[in-house]
Amino acid sequence: MMWVCTGCSCLCDDIEIEGDVVRHACRIGAGLYLNRSVARAEPLIDGKRTDIDSAIERAVEILKDSKSVAIYGLNNSTLEAQKIAMKIAEKISAYVDNGSKFGKLAEMILRKEIPSTTLENVKDYAYVIFYWGCDVHNSMPRHMSRYTYYPRGKKRQRGYEEDRFLVVVDVRRSHTAMLAKKNAVFIKTDDDGKLIREFLTALEGGIASGDVLRVVKELKKSDFNVIFGGGGLIEGLGNEFEEFVRFVSNVGYFIPADYRTNSMGFFKSLFEAGIPKANLEDLLIDEKVDTAIIVGSDPLNSMPFDVAKRLLKLKLIVIDPKVSFTSKMADVVIPSAISGVECGGKMIRSDFVEVELKPIFKSEYDDAKILRSISEGL
Amino acid sequence: MLRFAKYLKKVELKLVTYRDGFQVSVAVKDKFGDEFVEKSAVVIIHPDTAKTFGFKDGQIVKVSSYERCANLRLKVSEIAPENGALIPKSIYSCYLYSDKITIEPTDGEITTPNELLERYT
Amino acid sequence: MPSPMDIYKLLPKTNCKLCGEQTCMSFAFKLIKKEKKLEDCKPLFEPEFEEQRKKIEEMLKVVEKATETGLVVNEDLCIGCGNCIVVCPVHVYEDPEGAGSGFGVRLENPILRVENGVVRVVDVGLCRRYKEKTICVACRENCPTSAIAFLEEL
Numbered sequence: 333m334m335w336v337c338t339g340c341s342c343l344c345d346d347i348e349i350e351g352d353v354v355r356h357a358c359r360i361g362a363g364l365y366l367n368r369s370v371a372r373a374e375p376l377i378d379g380k381r382t383d384i385d386s387a388i389e390r391a392v393e394i395l396k397d398s399k400s401v402a403i404y405g406l407n408n409s410t411l412e413a414q415k416i417a418m419k420i421a422e423k424i425s426a427y428v429d430n431g432s433k434f435g436k437l438a439e440m441i442l443r444k445e446i447p448s449t450t451l452e453n454v455k456d457y458a459y460v461i462f463y464w465g466c467d468v469h470n471s472m473p474r475h476m477s478r479y480t481y482y483p484r485g486k487k488r489q490r491g492y493e494e495d496r497f498l499v500v501v502d503v504r505r506s507h508t509a510m511l512a513k514k515n516a517v518f519i520k521t522d523d524d525g526k527l528i529r530e531f532l533t534a535l536e537g538g539i540a541s542g543d544v545l546r547v548v549k550e551l552k553k554s555d556f557n558v559i560f561g562g563g564g565l566i567e568g569l570g571n572e573f574e575e576f577v578r579f580v581s582n583v584g585y586f587i588p589a590d591y592r593t594n595s596m597g598f599f600k601s602l603f604e605a606g607i608p609k610a611n612l613e614d615l616l617i618d619e620k621v622d623t624a625i626i627v628g629s630d631p632l633n634s635m636p637f638d639v640a641k642r643l644l645k646l647k648l649i650v651i652d653p654k655v656s657f658t659s660k661m662a663d664v665v666i667p668s669a670i671s672g673v674e675c676g677g678k679m680i681r682s683d684f685v686e687v688e689l690k691p692i693f694k695s696e697y698d699d700a701k702i703l704r705s706i707s708e709g710l
Numbered sequence: 711m712l713r714f715a716k717y718l719k720k721v722e723l724k725l726v727t728y729r730d731g732f733q734v735s736v737a738v739k740d741k742f743g744d745e746f747v748e749k750s751a752v753v754i755i756h757p758d759t760a761k762t763f764g765f766k767d768g769q770i771v772k773v774s775s776y777e778r779c780a781n782l783r784l785k786v787s788e789i790a791p792e793n794g795a796l797i798p799k800s801i802y803s804c805y806l807y808s809d810k811i812t813i814e815p816t817d818g819e820i821t822t823p824n825e826l827l828e829r830y831t
Numbered sequence: 832m833p834s835p836m837d838i839y840k841l842l843p844k845t846n847c848k849l850c851g852e853q854t855c856m857s858f859a860f861k862l863i864k865k866e867k868k869l870e871d872c873k874p875l876f877e878p879e880f881e882e883q884r885k886k887i888e889e890m891l892k893v894v895e896k897a898t899e900t901g902l903v904v905n906e907d908l909c910i911g912c913g914n915c916i917v918v919c920p921v922h923v924y925e926d927p928e929g930a931g932s933g934f935g936v937r938l939e940n941p942i943l944r945v946e947n948g949v950v951r952v953v954d955v956g957l958c959r960r961y962k963e964k965t966i967c968v969a970c971r972e973n974c975p976t977s978a979i980a981f982l983e984e985l
Binding site for chain 1: 735739740790804823827
């Protein structure tokens with residue numbers, strides 16, 4: 333049976349499942365499928381066991397009583413579920429955030445303000461491949477073997493040692509950086525902005541360090557080069573995207589390396605609904621919300637303590653297939669299906685390619701159904 | 711028994727967090743299992759840092775930031791930055807979130823996620 | 832994976848030469864390379880060395896798992912990235928549309944395949960090290976978590 337893995341935003345579609353054997357998926361994806369029955373969430377109201385419909389009803393009551401709501405997460409939800417969430421947001425003027433910092437760059441790609449391409453094109457044509465501020469070996473384990481550096485493609489028949497040039501930029505020697513061997517370079521930096529300016533200078537024929545000059549020489553050998561940027565790059569850039577966009581335009585293309593499974597789907601849904609992306613952390617600091625619906629996300633496992641503490645002062649509705657730190661502290665827990673394993677729909681890969689999921693099981697309640705029930709209740 | 715650990719000084723390091731694939735796979739499985747603690751309650755330092763300050767791979771250390779602290783397992787690896795400490799992204803790194811953390815040897819046990827959760831309320 | 836030094840520390844360290852080697856250290860090396868058997872060290876089977884012998888036997892279990900090409904996979908260290916599958920020159924040649932193009936390997940009996948999130952040795956018969964006795968280290972070189980090792984390099 334073929335399966336589309338929803339372990340990360342690679343959405344690998346070449347996975348074979350035969351009973352309890354998963355072939356070709358990485359540790360994260362195989363585990364998602366194999367451990368699907370472990371630590372499942374139960375419907376809860378104030379920590380007490382209830383049934384799903386009652387939990388949904390209670391969620392609707394809470395929402396009706398609240399003044400200002402934030403909807404958070406949705407990265408593991410299908411496009412269909414995300415769209416219903418956007419409708420709820422419009423109906424009750426809720427803030428929406430998925431916790432990813434890639435919003436600005438995703439919007440620039442959707443507005444065609446920064447050149448982007450598909451992973452299939454990268455495989456077939458890319459020569460210089462940058463991994464900037466992302467340790468994909470850990471966050472998206474098959475990224476390099478399935479789509480970018482290692483596979484052979486139409487115009488890249490001779491393999492990674494001759495037909496590709498790998499550049500890894502990071503503050504530390506990550507596992508991804510360790511793969512930069514022959515025909516490759518690892519550039520260690522604590523200052524991304526400075527390095528981008530150095531690249532721009534070198535591209536215009538100016539003076540730069542040896543590594544930068546070497547990469548620029550390689551860049552000039554091909555008209556198809558690509559930059560994968562991760563959380564480290566975004567952090568390093570702050571809000572200064574102008575020089576980065578100029579750099580990308582000089583190099584070739586940019587593809588976000590946001591591991592969150594359907595993060596790009598979230599940004600597209602948001603963009604199409606015309607809703608501005610909120611930042612829940614800021615909302616919590618400014619005390620702007622009194623209720624949060626958390627969908628398939630565990631902010632206590634990702635938000636700084638000071639902010640997460642404020643989150644626990646809100647009324648919390650958690651929709652999740654599994655028990656999480658946040659679900660333990662929630663007012664209402666509504667158990668859901670694991671997208672891609674127990675329910676189908678569409679998701680968008682990190683390069684904005686739409687992928688149809690191939691669920692192995694069926695579930696009565698998934699994110700889309702739960703959100704639809706809540707929407708109807710409102 | 712002589713506990714050399716007590717004679718070592720605290721070391722202050724820059725905190726860098728990262729997404730560890732092995733940690734992610736156990737977090738996806740069950741955040742309340744032993745494997746989660748094994749893969750998450752970890753602080754990694756560079757071999758040079760370990761040598762300079764006399765830390766050993768596998769020892770338990772007290773990691774503090776501001777008034778908060780947790781006991782984590784210390785690991786020594788080149789994937790850590792030379793001037794910093796690397797912690798996999800999880801409730802542990804969130805709890806200890808700050809620019810700088812201090813690491814010192816301890817005889818205590820590793821902190822559990824439930825102990826951390828109690829400190830949130 | 833035990834190092835020769837780990838083994839050596841547990842040997843009698845008398846350099847008695849009964850095994851045919853000049854030193855116990857040299858015996859430790861050959862033991863890991865499977866060129867000597869533990870039984871070749873006669874003194875180790877005396878009662879006084881029983882505890883140490885058991886420790887060595889435990890250590891050698893990993894070595895026993897090594898395939899005929901000396902390839903050893905430590906599944907605990909594998910993240911299932913598939914780099915080894917895609918870079919393998921034999922896979923590329925035999926399965927250009929599958930492994931060679933980055934997909935899961937489509938051969939019935941490949942050298943390596945990722946199963947349940949970790950790499951497994953399926954059939955070393957195809958490996959260049961086995962057939963042509965070529966020293967190819969492509970799979971090991973592209974594994975940053977050291978899940979793949981070769982006996983002779985240890």
